[in-house]
Amino acid sequence: MLLHTPLFAQDKKKAPKPQPPVAADKNGKLNYIAAPNGDRIPDYSYCGYMASEKPIPFIPVKVVVPVKVGDATLRIQAALDYVAGLPADKDGFRGAVLLNKGTYQVNGSLKINASGVVLRGSGMGANGTTLFAAGTDRETFIHVTGKNDRQTSKELKITDAYVPVNANTLHIAEGAGLKIGDLVLIHRPSTQAWISTIKTDHFGGDLTALAWKPGERDIYWDRKVTAVDGNAITLDAPLTTALDTAYGGGLIASYQWSGRIVQVGIENLKLQSAYDASNAKDEAHRWMAITMENVSDAWVRQVTFEHFAGSAVFVGVTGNRVTVEDCKSLAPVSEIGGSAVTHS
Numbered sequence: 001m002l003l004h005t006p007l008f009a010q011d012k013k014k015a016p017k018p019q020p021p022v023a024a025d026k027n028g029k030l031n032y033i034a035a036p037n038g039d040r041i042p043d044y045s046y047c048g049y050m051a052s053e054k055p056i057p058f059i060p061v062k063v064v065v066p067v068k069v070g071d072a073t074l075r076i077q078a079a080l081d082y083v084a085g086l087p088a089d090k091d092g093f094r095g096a097v098l099l100n101k102g103t104y105q106v107n108g109s110l111k112i113n114a115s116g117v118v119l120r121g122s123g124m125g126a127n128g129t130t131l132f133a134a135g136t137d138r139e140t141f142i143h144v145t146g147k148n149d150r151q152t153s154k155e156l157k158i159t160d161a162y163v164p165v166n167a168n169t170l171h172i173a174e175g176a177g178l179k180i181g182d183l184v185l186i187h188r189p190s191t192q193a194w195i196s197t198i199k200t201d202h203f204g205g206d207l208t209a210l211a212w213k214p215g216e217r218d219i220y221w222d223r224k225v226t227a228v229d230g231n232a233i234t235l236d237a238p239l240t241t242a243l244d245t246a247y248g249g250g251l252i253a254s255y256q257w258s259g260r261i262v263q264v265g266i267e268n269l270k271l272q273s274a275y276d277a278s279n280a281k282d283e284a285h286r287w288m289a290i291t292m293e294n295v296s297d298a299w300v301r302q303v304t305f306e307h308f309a310g311s312a313v314f315v316g317v318t319g320n321r322v323t324v325e326d327c328k329s330l331a332p333v334s335e336i337g338g339s340a341v342t343h344s
Contacts, residue, residue, distance in 0.1 A: 038164030039242060046237035048323035049299050056265070056299050056323065059118045062086060062095030067102035071134075076119075077110055084114030092263040096120045099269060103130040112144045115261040121269025124304045124328075129269040138287040138309070141271060146294035147259025148318060155187060155251040159231070163243035163250060168235045170243070172252060178233055182225040186239060187251040190217035194247035222296075222320045257294075260318075264298040266290060273307040275333045283309050283334050296320040303327045309334035 019033045022041050034040040049056055063079040065072070079097040086094040094116035101122045110131075112119065119142075121129030133141045156178075159171045170186075178184065192214045195201050200212040219241060227234035233252070243250035273286035287310040290300055299322065305312040312329040315322050 032166075034164070037162065038167065040164070040166045042166045042240045043238055044240075047321070049321060050297055051237060051321060056301060056325070057091070057093070059093050059096045059120075059265070061098040061120070064098045064100065065104075067100050067104060070105065071107040072104040073106050073108040073110070076104065076106065076131075077108075080110065080112055080117060080119065083117050084112075088116045092116050093118070096265075098122070099129045099131070101128055103132055105132050105134055106141070107134045109139055110142045112142070112264055112266075113146060113261065115146075116263045118265040118267065119269075120265075120267050124268055124270050124302050131269060131271050133271065133273045133286040133289075135274060135286065136276075136284045138283070138285070140288040140291050141273070141286050141308075142266065142290045144261075144264055144266070144290065144292045144295055144298060146261035148294050149259040150255050150257040150318075152185060152253050152255040155253040158186075158243060158250040158252055160243065160249075161245050163239065165240065165242045166238040168238040170233055170235075170250070170252070171231045172233060174231045176231075178225055178228060178252075178254060180225055180228055182254045183257070184223050184225060184235070184252050184254050186221040186223060186235075186243075187253070188219040188221075188241060188243055189248040189251070190214060190219075191248040197247070220317075260294050260296055262295070262297045264295060266300045266303060268302045270304040270306065271308075272305075273309070273333070275307050275309075280333065281335045285309060285333070287311075288314050290314070292316065292319045292322055294318045295322070297322075299323040299325065300327060301325040305329040306331055307333045 022030055022032050024030055032040045045052055062083050065076050065079050068075070076097070076099070083095045083097055088094050092115055094114070096118035097120065099121045123129060131141070156172050156176050159173060163170050172178070190212070195212045195214065202208060203210050221239055223235040223237055225233055226236050271289045273289070275285040276282040286308055289305045289308045289312050291314045292298060293316040296319070300313050301323070302325070305328065309332060312327065313324050
């Protein structure tokens with residue numbers, strides 16, 4: 001006789017639900033989950049003016065430049081230079097140059113090369129302030145630039161085998177001499193091992209000339225030392241890429257930069273480039289509206305850009321903690337093409 005015993009499927013233990021790398025709790029606070037190696041989604045809340053720890057201020061006006069017929073380049077530049085020569089207040093500001101409502105024709109370029117200077121219009125709309133960039137060359141309209149005179153100390157090797165993504169603490173050999181308040185550059189080299197691993201050493205076909213070469217994709221982070229505990233160094237903002245000794249590790253060096261300018265702003269106006277209306281692909285006119293180099297803690301806010309062939313705001317590799325906020329770039333006029341330019 002056969003006895004039939006009911007067969008029941010064994011209860012399978014439910015696999016734990018994988019946690020998302022970032023999620024908001026009931027109070028709206030973001031919770032980040034680190035990977036086993038310590039990597040986690042980078043925290044970009046330190047980006048921009050004053051590491052986003054202070055709001056962009058409103059700076060008192062020191063000079064008003066009225067609207068007049070003709071080229072306003074020298075009049076506006078003279079006002080900027082005058083404010084640049086004023087004493088700075090306790091926060092490093094000298095004052096703002098105010099432009100009235102209306103259109104200012106500018107045949108040349110404007111330059112801000114001192115700390116604490118703000119260029120402000122009386123509105124970014126049609127009834128506000130327009131700076132009209134005349135001319136048929138590719139000259140940049142507004143240059144914001146200090147001096148590229150950074151002096152960097154000898155690079156020190158970071159001793160960690162692996163510094164995770166979003167880490168802000170790393171280790172160096174004791175006695176390296178770094179102290180709280182030091183400005184430092186963290187250097188991640190682009191080695192052949194790394195290039196080969198991510199397969200950018202060849203792009204197939206006849207594109208060998210585009211292959212990445214060692215040293216061409218190095219990354220630098222501009223940071224400040226906030227704590228030193230033995231050989232542990234804490235930085236004011238995290239790193240956005242891991243440092244791995246398998247791919248060259250990382251280096252750190254302190255620096256001095258007397259010529260870098262800070263606390264500079266451009267706001268509340270429209271920048272417009274001339275162009276040949278009969279040529280929809282005209283490139284014989286202004287290319288960059290604003291360029292920012294050798295500058296830290298600066299901003300461009302509430303600015304409308306029209307008809308420029310290149311960038312509305314170009315922040316070079318020597319720019320740091322720059323905010324571009326509430327801006328509009330409209331109706332660019334140029335050839336239609338593509339290219340890749342990378343820096344960090």
